[in-house]
Amino acid sequence: MxxxxxxxxxxxxxxxxxxxxxxxxxxxxxxxxxxxxxxxxxxxxxxxxxxxxxxxxxxxxxxxxxxxxxxxxxxxxxxxxxxxxxxxxxxxxxxxxxxxSRDIDQITQGELHYLRLDGTVSKTPYDASYMFTANEPITALELANRMENKLGIKHVRIAGERNKKSTKIAACFGTPAGVYELLTSDDVEIVLTGEACEWKLCEYARDASLLGINKSIIVMGHIPSERDGMRLLAERMKKEYKSFETRYIECGEAYTYTDEE
Ligand SMILES: [Fe+2]
Ligand SMILES: [Fe+2]
The missing domain is CATH 3.40.1390.30 (NIF3 (NGG1p interacting factor 3)-like)
Known part of the structure; x- marks a missing residue:
């Protein structure tokens, strides 16, 4: 080929x-x-x-x-x-x-697949942003831990409520449209995203939780928030295309941290 x-x-x-x-x-x-x-x-x-x-x-x-x-x-x-x-x-x-731009966004699918989260994905009016309704209620802290354990993301950050069980999750991997609109929607409890404007999105979530409103945003990092879509693509290609060999390679994260060599 x-x-x-x-x-x-x-x-x-x-x-x-x-x-x-x-x-x-x-x-x-x-x-x-x-x-x-x-x-x-x-x-x-x-x-x-x-x-x-x-x-x-x-x-x-x-x-x-x-x-x-x-x-x-x-x-x-x-x-x-x-x-x-x-x-x-x-x-x-x-x-x-x-x-x-597939019926099910392949990046979103890959992230949810490797996070081992069960639930329903639906579209939002915003490009590449989706609603995920979890079958099992989960807290932002549990979700962030899961990201570190299952996706190997270093230093996932949470702004806002950490400990309330939630099911209404906006999946905005990368830096897509509509993050603020979804964060402020009554139909959303947790927003997952790659990058965030701190004074707008993170402070909104922090104030919401201080006012007793269940709202948080989890900032995963841009590359870590989308790479598992490419990982899943490679797995699919291995099964679908036998005339050549496919290999996934991890590109790592842009940032380094003080708690590593
Ligand atoms: Fe993307
Ligand atoms: Fe991206």
């Missing part, structure tokens, strides 16, 4: 986005695939490991060159990274919009 043929298959069945950032960022679309690596973000380390493994293609969710459209603004970092990628010959494909 060629790289361009795999891309057609991945996009097929999703609501077509136009314009879309889901394009090839490097490499030859005609390349025959024997090894495909899947990750959340093409860090320099991930590219090096992909090259070492002999990957023909690297599928990522986020931009490679720090711009939504991957327009390469030339500076020391982008020039060196582009050289590394171009010399590797690896086809880099961003699979973002169409991951989010």
């Amino acid at each position: 060629k790289a361009k043929e795999l891309i057609e298959k991945l996009i097929y069945g999703a609501y077509k986005r136009e314009p879309t950032c889901d394009t090839i960022k490097a490499g030859d679309p005609e390349k025959e695939l024997k090894r495909v690596m899947v990750t959340m973000f093409a860090t320099v380390d991930v590219v090096r490991q992909a090259k070492e493994w002999g990957a023909d293609m690297l599928i990522v969710h986020e931009p490679t060159y720090y711009d939504h459209w991957d327009i390469v603004e030339e500076n020391k970092v982008t020039i060196a990274k582009k050289k590394l990628i171009d010399e590797s010959g690896i086809v880099v494909f961003r699979y973002h919009d169409h991951m989010h």
Whole structure:
């Protein structure tokens, strides 16, 4: 299978986005695939490991060159990274919009799957934000612990109520639209998100809980809040495509912390 043929298959069945950032960022679309690596973000380390493994293609969710459209603004970092990628010959494909535009958003599905949470997912008016109604009531603290244990996220942060059992959870992985609207809705108790404006979202949740209103926001980090969607994609690809080998690689978190080496 060629790289361009795999891309057609991945996009097929999703609501077509136009314009879309889901394009090839490097490499030859005609390349025959024997090894495909899947990750959340093409860090320099991930590219090096992909090259070492002999990957023909690297599928990522986020931009490679720090711009939504991957327009390469030339500076020391982008020039060196582009050289590394171009010399590797690896086809880099961003699979973002169409991951989010299926009937069930594949990122949301992956996060809930690896969190081992049972419940019902429904759409909201906001792009890539969903309502999750948990079968078992859970507190924000329990949820945050589960994120650390099951998803390996370091330092999950909670603003607002920690200890009240809740079922009405807004799943806003990454940084999607509608987080404030969902947080302020009477139909939402806990919001899960990647990044948050602290003075607006976190302080709203803190004040709500001080007023006795069950409301919290859990800030997971952008990459940690979406990467399990890519992990699940790799698992699906392994089952679906036998003509090439698929491997998921963890790209880690952008931040480091004082309590680690
Ligand atoms: Fe996303
Ligand atoms: Fe994202």
